[in-house]
Amino acid sequence: MERQAAPSCEYLSVHQEVVDQVMEAMPPEEELFDLAELFKVFGDSTRIRILYVLFEAEMCVCDLAQLLGMTQSAISHQLQVLKKSKLVKYRREGKTVFYSLSDGHVRVILGQGMEHVTE
Amino acid sequence: MERQAAPSCEYLSVHQEVVDQVMEAMPPEEELFDLAELFKVFGDSTRIRILYVLFEAEMCVCDLAQLLGMTQSAISHQLQVLKKSKLVKYRREGKTVFYSLSDGHVRVILGQGMEHVTE
DNA sequence: AATACATATGAACAAATGCTCATATGAAAG
DNA sequence: CTTTCATATGAGCATTTGTTCATATGTATT
Numbered sequence: 001m002e003r004q005a006a007p008s009c010e011y012l013s014v015h016q017e018v019v020d021q022v023m024e025a026m027p028p029e030e031e032l033f034d035l036a037e038l039f040k041v042f043g044d045s046t047r048i049r050i051l052y053v054l055f056e057a058e059m060c061v062c063d064l065a066q067l068l069g070m071t072q073s074a075i076s077h078q079l080q081v082l083k084k085s086k087l088v089k090y091r092r093e094g095k096t097v098f099y100s101l102s103d104g105h106v107r108v109i110l111g112q113g114m115e116h117v118t119e
Numbered sequence: 120m121e122r123q124a125a126p127s128c129e130y131l132s133v134h135q136e137v138v139d140q141v142m143e144a145m146p147p148e149e150e151l152f153d154l155a156e157l158f159k160v161f162g163d164s165t166r167i168r169i170l171y172v173l174f175e176a177e178m179c180v181c182d183l184a185q186l187l188g189m190t191q192s193a194i195s196h197q198l199q200v201l202k203k204s205k206l207v208k209y210r211r212e213g214k215t216v217f218y219s220l221s222d223g224h225v226r227v228i229l230g231q232g233m234e235h236v237t238e
Numbered sequence: 239a240a241t242a243c244a245t246a247t248g249a250a251c252a253a254a255t256g257c258t259c260a261t262a263t264g265a266a267a268g
Numbered sequence: 269c270t271t272t273c274a275t276a277t278g279a280g281c282a283t284t285t286g287t288t289c290a291t292a293t294g295t296a297t298t
Contacts (some may be wrong), residue, residue, distance in 0.1 A: 002160055015134075018175075018176050019182065019186065019249055021175065021176070022172055022175040022176055022178075022186065025174075025175045026168075026172070026175075027171065027233070031233070031236065031237060032164055032167050032168055032171060033164050035164075035167055035229070035232050035233055035236050036161070036162055036163055036164040036166075036167045036223070037162075038232050038235060038236055039158050039159075039161035039162040039164075039167070039232060039276095040158075040159075040162030040255095042155070042158035042161070042162070043155055043156075043158040043159030043161070043162040044155055044159075044255085044256075045152050045154075045155040046256080046257095047155075048151050048154055048155045048158070049145075049151055049193070052145055052146065052151060053145070054139055054140070055144075056137075056140065056141040056144045056145075057137050057140070057141055059141075060274080060275090061274070061275060061276090061277080062273095062274065063138065063150070067138065067141065070257090070274070071257075071258070071259095072274080072276095073256080073257080073258070073259080073260095073275090073276085073277085074256075074257055075275095076274095076275060076276055076277080077257080077276085077277080078203050078254075078256085079275095079276095080276075080277085081256095086221060086235075087222075090264090092264095093268065094265065094266065094274090095264080095272095095273060095274045095275080096274060096275080097274075097275065097276095099192055103235070105232075105234055106235075107233040108227070108231045109228055109231045109232060109235075112224050112227045112228045113154050113157050113158060113224075113228060114146070114150070114154055116157060116205075116222070116224040116225075116228075117150065117153045117154050117157055117213045118150060134240085159285095163285085163286075165286080165287095179244080179245090180244070180245060180246090181243095181244065181245080189287090190287075190288070190289095191244080191245070191246095192245090192246085192247085192287080192288070192289080192290095193286075193287055193288075194245095195244095195245060195246055195247080196246085196247080196286075196287080197286085198245095198246095199246075211294095211295090213244090213295065214242095214243060214244045214245080214294080214295050214296065215243095215244060215245080215295095215298065216244075216245065216246095
């Protein structure tokens with residue numbers, strides 16, 4: 001029953017080897033931070049709704065605003081957030097800008113999330 | 120070039136059929152809200168780190184706190200959040216409570232998120 | 239019953255977040 | 269070059285969120 005590190009609780013409830021193993025297996029702090037930042041972007045119903053619309057078709061800001069019953073400004077702000085995280089890409093055509101999903105990960109993540117929620 | 124609905128912009132940039140199609144394909148409002156709530160839970164680095172630890176092994180609150188260098192209280196609060204979203208489950212053994220991941224979705228979601236972030 | 243230890247929880251406070259409003263940028267048309 | 273329309277953006281404000289601190293609950297041991 002060997003242990004060594006100074007625990008905040010009286011005893012380490014698991015073997016030290018397990019703790020060490022976990023420590024090693026943990027991705028670098030920065031990656032975990034970025035990962036949380038990514039999911040933060042998914043964590044808002046306006047942005048989720050935008051993504052689901054773009055799931056079906058590319059669309060301009062104005063149509064998104066109309067479809068979701070929100071201000072052009074609000075939608076535009078959120079699109080910038082989505083753009084920063086590289087979840088959407090855009091294409092300019094004259095005055096209008098068309099947004100669309102940028103890669104397949106978005107679909108998988110949304111899909112799995114939905115499975116978890118609806119089961 | 121038919122259009123009908125009252126747009127907030129002068130013209131609907133996409134055909135009305137596409138808009139209708141998107142409307143139909145959209146999951147119910149409430150599901151999208153729940154989905155956003157789920158991702159909100161992933162959107163915090165403390166919780167992400169907890170999940171990654173539990174990815175490797177089940178662990179008690181106190182060890183988690185030590186491992187992540189945080190207060191027992193902070194960890195416990197976050198575990199309650201994770202529990203509410205059914206992302207972790209727990210098992211009592213005497214005075215200590217062991218937490219672990221509750222299903223496979225967590226792994227897939229984290230995995231896909233990590234792929235997106237690290238590429 | 240009393241104590242000790244692990245965990246949970248409520249209140250409070252600072253920080254982050256999403257929307258609104260006003261305004262700026264950018265592109266086409268007159 | 270001025271106007272018009274679509275989009276972007278900055279400041280301000282109200283709400284939400286994560287942590288801390290103090291304390292409560294729960295379980296075993298004496």
